[in-house]
Amino acid sequence: MTTRREQTSNESRELILNAAAELFAEKGYRQTTFHDVARRSGISRGSIPWHFGGKEGLLLAVLERSVARVRDGLAAVPETGDPGFEPFDQGVGALFALPTTKLFVTLLVEALEPGSPVRDRYVEIHEALRDHCRRWLERLPLPPGLPAEALAVALVGAGIGVHQQWLLAPERVDHAEALAALRALVAALLPPRATDRGAG
Structure with missing residues (x-):
């Protein structure tokens, strides 16, 4: 108690x-x-x-909590049945809605410094997002020769990049349109039946 x-x-x-x-x-x-x-x-x-x-301990605690929240959010997405585009919206799409995303973008430079204490946390965040996208993509009828793992890396990279651009110039970048464009690109890779299923 x-x-x-x-x-x-x-x-x-x-x-x-x-x-x-x-x-x-x-x-x-x-x-x-x-x-x-x-x-x-x-x-x-x-x-x-x-x-x-100390300050470094505070930073690590902030990031650890943020990583846990990202993982919890991704874990809530069903991994059975017809995937549609829900896993995409709650994976890559969630990058645009998470209150912690601005934190991740702001601290990216810190994570890239040699010996940075936050580098491992960033690796965890990116890995969780890639794994989530890969598991979703593996359930879709992707064209031969297009590995789900490589496409997952591209989607997460696009999501992070769009968010960075939006934070720098929100009046010039429409992140909702960018997300819709990413969805459309993935849908274009799929047979018509799968595309119809994801549009609902």
Whole structure:
């Protein structure tokens, strides 16, 4: 049974994580300070290292929670029966709707740095999305010579790239139209019957 003290501690931890995720997405990891997180969360500055040890520990906790949410969302998609385009919408399509996607895009440069503590988390996120798309594509009648794994890499890359462009210039990039274009490209690869099934 959770005590009141443990409940309060967990609530404080969540407030800190929410504030840090927002700030990392808005300002970037390097520009965000404990003072910023404390002010945004309403939790004292001294509580942050008590919960997470340091700034790197806070960053890893934010990303671990985000990875878990991505995996939970993908796990909710049925993997049996007629796949249609629902797995696409909840996989690649979800990139445009996830509140954590801006965080992933903002921290990408950090992940590419040599020895980055967040590189492994990014590998996990991309791997989860690729696996989800691959499992869906393997259930579709793809043309011979077009591996589901390679197409999954292309779809996830397109989804991430479109989102980056939209974040940089939302007035110039329509992410809904881009998603529809990706769907149409996949549908064009399939026999008419499969395409009709995915359009419903």
